[in-house]
Amino acid sequence: MNPYNIYISGVGGQGIIKTSVIMGEAAMQSGLSVVVGEIHGMSQRGGVVSTQMKIGDSHSPLIEEGKTDLLLAFEPLEALRAMNMINEDSYVVVNTSTIYPFNIRQSEHPYPELSTMLDELESQAKKVIALDADGIAKGAGHILAMNMVMLGAAAAIPGFPVDKETIIKSMQDNLPEKSIPINLEAFEEGFKFCLQNL
Amino acid sequence: MNIKEILTRKEKDKLFLMGNEAAVRGALEAGVSVASTYPGTPSSEIGNVLSVLAEEAGMYFEFSVNEKVALEVAAAAAASGLRSFTFMKHVGLNVASDSLMSVAYTGVRGGMVILTADDPSMFSSQNEQDNRHYARLANLPLLEASSPQEVKDLMKYAYQLSEEFELPVILRTTTRVSHMRGVVELGPLKKAPTKGHFDKDPQRFVPVPESARVMHRNLVEKMAEIGVLSNNSSLNHPLSRGSQVGIITSGSAFNYVMDVVEEYNLPVNVLKITFSHPFPEKKVLEFMDNLEMVLVVEEVDPIMEKEVLAIVGKHHLDKTVHGKLDGTLPMIYEYSPDIVLGGVGRMMGLEMPPEDDKTSLGLPKRPATLCPGCPHRAAYFEVKKAAEELNITDVIFPTDIGCYTLGIERPYQTADYLLSMGSSIGTSCGFSKATDQTVVSFIGDSTFFHAGIPPLLNAVHNKANFVLVILDNRTTAMTGGQPHPGLPIDGMGLEAPEISIPAMVKACGVEMVETINPLNVRNSRESFKKALQYEGVAVVISQYPCMLIKGRKETGKNIVIDVQDDKCTNCDTCVLELTCPAIYTSEDGKIRIDPLMCRKCNVCVQTCPEKAIRAKRIDVEKGRNKQ
Incomplete structure (x- = not known):
């Protein structure tokens, strides 16, 4: 059976690796095979960060171009950069809060308009869920819970192979205890938003 | 998962582990007594995990000053009958290679595994050399892992093999295996002895020509026997x-x-x-x-x-x-x-359809950069201004390996030449002899200890003429914040003697040594000017802790940095020359500072030509309410 492929992209410091670990452990707890590929080091300092996850039968964590089932983009420009990974059956969850590259003023290309970026994604995917994950996280109590908003939205996508309860259990195993209430609320808000906008 | 579970979980349990974490579990299951490394991506997490677990596991672990020393520590432990583990990124094995060649001759008594983490595609390295060549160069057995489970299992097998033939074994991973996470089924842990005994045998452990000739013949014979093993191995x-x-x-x-x-x-x-x-x-x-x-x-x-x-x-x-x-x-x-x-x-002679890009939009790049509040940014800004004020226009900036290599990006452009760890100082000696250009080179604190001291001695003794800036941010920042000899803490988190960089520099014979706080702009610029005017080797130690050091005290808690629009003339010095990620031009063309990103380093306040950026005290009560 082909694996369920998740591509997560964004900017260093957004909690992408933590999100992948929570998802991966939840998949393992569900008795599924899972591999995750990630890159550390130089790419962190405000650069592009992406992880790739295959849940199901797979050897390598790298996804073939166009074979992503779910693209989880923590930043809209990084969703666009990952577009070659999706196909017309892919779901895309994208955080609409933008982060400009630090040297955008010296850049050859300007930062695209948000609406242009969303149109571009919608033209290639089955469904794009665009949400202000930063805003939702702030509403839940802390901007740093943004990644859990994204995780919540991912968990509500049709066909997502791990159930909500197992993910919540994995969150509890992987997050600092005192941050759990805010993170859980962020997760639930993301989940709810996605369900309502599918 | 709590990192300690790598030590506490039992046989048959399953953990979701990164390749590097699996290597640690493999070492614990093999009963390794001594482990040593110099941190380098993609191998760094092995050391990070060991530094947390080693004491509880009853083993010894150190962040050595460089990879050559790390390999030597492990070699001596294995010669004393203990199982030892040394690991490093691929280019680290270049540093260790001198002793690697000899330990292949002397062999070991306890098992010794040398893990090399190669970096195809150079995600965080200066080259993508293939370290499988080293197994051939040194003539040592080589194992290659494909997954975290295999990393763990091969660690155990490597120790058996190493002890059977009394040779070190090289285990090669690549970034995609080191940083791959997968489900790993655990085996039983093995208690390691804490002390071995070195039984002398100079004919075996001292490769002078007479004994080395015998050793090489023995090595070739052993490898012929191991060849039979690899042919019959179920690993192939x-x-x-x-x-x-x-x-x-x-x-x-x-x-x-x-x-x-x-x-x-x-x-x-x-x-x-x-x-x-x-x-x-x-x-x-x-x-x-x-x-x-x-x-x-x-x-x-x-x-x-x-x-x-x-x-x-x-x-x-x-x-x-x-x-x-x-x-x-x-x-x-x-x-x-x-x-x-x-x-x-x-x-197969099949026609493969070319993949078209799905978007035709031109996307801006997102290069990695120095963090908001990074002391390196201030040092770069100041040294360039100092040169400008002295009308020095043609400056060569040799750089070194670390976060500060990011100075290659515009607008800093303070990275002109780089070869390897420590090369900033060695190449500065060369530039100062070969040209009449001004030379200002940069090296980090950990890199200075790793490979900066011999070239600094060389510079002084051979009367070179350049400014060396030691960017001392009190940690090995790029690889995730490991300690080094300049800190009062060792790799196992224990108290340790702290080596003073200024004393070390003076002991190398440097007479002009200035220590600055780079966040103090005016004083720093004066020190850089003095150094630039000095004939000979001048060293400026730019000392301020990395903004990412865990548990550091937050600076300027009740302060917010903002821009006064009536004073700002949009000269853009802050966005175009300082270029802190926290400073941006908003959609209405005004300069703004992101309060979440800002670390209140105050450098923009000091460098704004119009004094339009200010540090404003905020109401403490209001600050609390915001929390």
Whole structure:
């Protein structure tokens, strides 16, 4: 059976690796095979960060171009950069809060308009869920819970192979205890938003 | 998962581990007594985890001053009968290579494993050298891992092998294996002895010409015996699909091959080679027996491909060998399922449709940069201003390995020449002799200890003329914040003597030494000016802790940095010259500072020509309410 492929992209410091670990452990707890590929080091300092996850039968964590089932983009420009990974059956969850590259003023290309970026994604995917994950996280109590908003939205996508309860259990195993209430609320808000906008 | 579970979880339990974490569990299951490293991506997490677990596990772990010392610490432990583990990024083995060559001759008593983490595609390295060559250069056994589970299992096997033949064993991973996470089933832990005993045997452990000649013969004989083992090893196993086409592969490339073969149900036989040096000639011959053609899929150099070609030549076989050498697969960079599929297609003569980009929008790049509040940014800004004020326009900036290499980006452009760890100082000696240009070089604190001291001695003794800036941010920042000899803490988190950088620099014979706080702009600029006007070697130690150090006190808690629009003339010095990620131009054209990103370093306040940026005290109560 082909694996369920998740591509997560964004900017260093957004909690992408933590999100992948929570998802991966939840998949393992569900008795599924899972591999995750990630890159550390130089790419962190405000650069592009992406992880790739295959849940199901797979050897390598790298996804073939166009074979992503779910693209989880923590930043809209990084969703666009990952577009070659999706196909017309892919779901895309994208955080609409933008982060400009630090040297955008010296850049050859300007930062695209948000609406242009969303149109571009919608033209290639089955469904794009665009949400202000930063805003939702702030509403839940802390901007740093943004990644859990994204995780919540991912968990509500049709066909997502791990159930909500197992993910919540994995969150509890992987997050600092005192941050759990805010993170859980962020997760639930993301989940709810996605369900309502599918 | 709590990191401690790597030590506390029992046999048969399953953990979701990164390749590097699995290496640690493998060491614990093998009963390793001594481990040593110098941190380097993609191997760093092995050390990070060991530094947390070593004491509780009853073993010794150190962050050594460099990889050569790390290998020597492990070699001596193994000579004393203990199991030892040293690990490093691929280029780290270059530093350790002098002693590597000799430890292959002397051999070991306790098992010794040398893990090299290669970095195909150079995600965080200056090159993508293929360290499988080192196994051939030193003539040592080599194992290649494909997954976290295999990393753990191979660690245990490597110690058995190492002790059976009394030779160190090299274990090669690549970034995609070191940083791959997967489900790992655990084995039983083994308690390690804390102390061994070194039984003297100079004929064996001192390679002077007379004894070295004997040692080399012994090594060659042992490796011939190990060759029999690799030929019969189940680690090198064929998967037959009854085809006349075969693929020979290893490491991460094996994963891509299997994904493609299984997804497209390709009719090819696959030989996975894990025990790859000595190369299993007999096994490969058997595998190729019924094949017409074979594709060798490996990262980075065509090492196995040449071995296979040699076998074909030696045995006069009528078979075609495809791979990198005939252009079926790319010669460089890491592979992927897409690349392997393309190679298989080319070998089979299939027409592969080209992939079009799905978006035609031009996307701005997002290069990594120095963090908001990073003291390196201030130092770069100040040294350039100091040179400008002295009308020095032609400055060469040799740089070194660390976060500060990011000075290569505009607008800083303070990275003109780089070879390796410590090369900033050695090359500065060369530039100061070969040119009349001004030379200002940069090196980090950890890198200075690693490889900066001998070239600094060289600079003073040979009367070089340059400014050396030691960017002392009190940690090994780029690799994740490991300690080094300049800190009062060691790799196991215990108190340790702190080596003073200023005292070290003076002891090297440098007479002009200034220590600055780079966040104090005016004083720093004056110190840089003094240094630039000095004839000889001048050293400026720019000392301020990295903003990412865990548990550091937050600065300016009740302060917010903002821009006063009535004073700002949009001269753009802050966004175009200082270029802190927290400072941006808003949609209405006004300069703004992101309060979440800002670390209140105050450098923009000091450098704004119009004094339009200010540090404003905020109401403490309101601050609390905001929390």
